[in-house]
Amino acid sequence: MNVTRGFTGRPRAHRPGLPPGQYDAGDDWPVLSAEVTPDLAPADWTFRVDGLVAAPRTWDWDEAHALPRSAYEGDIHCVTSWSKFGVRFGGVSLDAFLDAVRPDTSATHAVAYAHTGYTTNLPLSDLTGGRAWIAWEYDGRPLAAEHGGPARLLVPHLYFWKSAKWIAGLRLLDHDEPGFWEQNGYHGRGNPWEEQRYAGD
Amino acid sequence: MTETFTPSTRFAVPGRIAVSNRAAALWQTATLTEIRPETPRAATFRFAVPAWAGHLPGQHLMLRLTADDGYTAQRHYSIASAPDDDGHLELTLDHVSGGEVSGWFHTRAQPGDEVQVRGPLSGFFAWPGDRPALLIGAGSGVVPLMSMVRHHRARGLDVPLRLLVSARGPEELIYAREYGAETLPVFTRSAPEGVPVGRLAAHHLAPLLAEGPTGGWEAYVCGSNAFAEHASRLLVRAGQPVDRIRIERFG
Numbered sequence A: 001m002n003v004t005r006g007f008t009g010r011p012r013a014h015r016p017g018l019p020p021g022q023y024d025a026g027d028d029w030p031v032l033s034a035e036v037t038p039d040l041a042p043a044d045w046t047f048r049v050d051g052l053v054a055a056p057r058t059w060d061w062d063e064a065h066a067l068p069r070s071a072y073e074g075d076i077h078c079v080t081s082w083s084k085f086g087v088r089f090g091g092v093s094l095d096a097f098l099d100a101v102r103p104d105t106s107a108t109h110a111v112a113y114a115h116t117g118y119t120t121n122l123p124l125s126d127l128t129g130g131r132a133w134i135a136w137e138y139d140g141r142p143l144a145a146e147h148g149g150p151a152r153l154l155v156p157h158l159y160f161w162k163s164a165k166w167i168a169g170l171r172l173l174d175h176d177e178p179g180f181w182e183q184n185g186y187h188g189r190g191n192p193w194e195e196q197r198y199a200g201d
Numbered sequence B: 001m002t003e004t005f006t007p008s009t010r011f012a013v014p015g016r017i018a019v020s021n022r023a024a025a026l027w028q029t030a031t032l033t034e035i036r037p038e039t040p041r042a043a044t045f046r047f048a049v050p051a052w053a054g055h056l057p058g059q060h061l062m063l064r065l066t067a068d069d070g071y072t073a074q075r076h077y078s079i080a081s082a083p084d085d086d087g088h089l090e091l092t093l094d095h096v097s098g099g100e101v102s103g104w105f106h107t108r109a110q111p112g113d114e115v116q117v118r119g120p121l122s123g124f125f126a127w128p129g130d131r132p133a134l135l136i137g138a139g140s141g142v143v144p145l146m147s148m149v150r151h152h153r154a155r156g157l158d159v160p161l162r163l164l165v166s167a168r169g170p171e172e173l174i175y176a177r178e179y180g181a182e183t184l185p186v187f188t189r190s191a192p193e194g195v196p197v198g199r200l201a202a203h204h205l206a207p208l209l210a211e212g213p214t215g216g217w218e219a220y221v222c223g224s225n226a227f228a229e230h231a232s233r234l235l236v237r238a239g240q241p242v243d244r245i246r247i248e249r250f251g
């Protein structure tokens, strides 16, 4: 351990639910995206699932909203070391979209891509079983554009760069294909509990 | 609707510069060798990092402080110095009120102290000096941009480079003494005699975009999220293509 002389850190009580190396950002919700926030109206938003699926499909705003509603209430963790507790997102479970397209048994991974062109890769197993959402509401209100509105991917058990803002689609693959930050040195999976921040962690 | 999706921009193109995954994964000891005040609220911290693999202007690193009970705090900091092979690098930190890491640097740190760093990180915001660059920063957001300006000077590059830097007033302008003809400071609250006061606006950008170099600028925007939103929207409205705007938000 390399103790830093004179550094005590903020007074703290161990906060259950805080992954290693993270701090509680409280009411703050920092914005970290490398691109210009797009002006994307709900009427122009679409979400497509294709690749290794039996029935590729694109949903528009109204079609996506016609699916059974599902909410997430819990915590989120950003690789830049803030975490946010007890957030509430509303939208639709990704399972509802995946069930409709019928993934091939050969599909193991997905690339999520945004309307801006941003990409991020995920093992399919991180997107199924009620652990991922397409979210368009935050705290009961429409999701703000700078946080990915009108709709973003939400995969709260992984670092938040995996939860692609302005989500446009998922392509299912039989192999892993690094996305934007993963090509820029970030970890392939990004599990906050194992501190998978950068490639090699 | 079943047509294949094509993104409206080419943002998905890979980062321009390959990042060394090994360097990014390895914590190294950085020894503080010098502290230089820049403004009443910002100072530059110089470190010896003998095994540093080198960096490109615009890249950042992750810095970690450890308390004696094992508690750690880690934050990202842009690298202020130009690439250099003498085993040193510099960071410039704002003193954020109540800030855990910047607070330690501004009130406790002394030459000889050791911290841990890993990096360099992210090739996306890096500028190797190859394309005309229009740099727009506010507050400590000027830090990675200054690395580019210093690199441009140190190498005697003639590729066009312009810096627009926004500060509340002259006393808060980081690196004030170092700017040359490439820089236009914009003051939002107070300015020297004869210099207008006001936030970055379309009229600052219009002449630069109108007389831009052949092939256009590569724009780099850095600062708080509020500034990054404002500046990047101004750029888009002024005709800068979205896929040629790179943004580094400090959170």
Ligand SMILES: Cc1cc2nc3c(=O)[nH]c(=O)nc-3n(C[C@H](O)[C@H](O)[C@H](O)COP(=O)(O)OP(=O)(O)OC[C@H]3O[C@@H](n4cnc5c(N)ncnc54)[C@H](O)[C@@H]3O)c2cc1C
Residues within 6 Å of the ligand: A010, A024, A025, A026, A080, B060, B075, B076, B077, B078, B079, B092, B093, B094, B095, B096, B097, B098, B099, B100, B101, B102, B103, B140, B143, B144, B248, B249, B250, B251
């Ligand atoms: C890519 C990148 C590059 C960056 N480069 C630079 C740079 O070059 N220079 C620079 O100065 N900054 C830079 N930053 C910002 C930097 O990472 C830190 O966010 C900044 O230094 C503040 O950290 P801190 O530990 O001092 O403050 P923090 O402790 O994180 O506090 C930030 C604010 O939140 C409040 N706060 C948070 N938690 C608590 C709490 N529990 N109790 C009370 N108050 C709290 C504080 O009062 C303060 O106002 C960069 C950020 C990124 C993402």
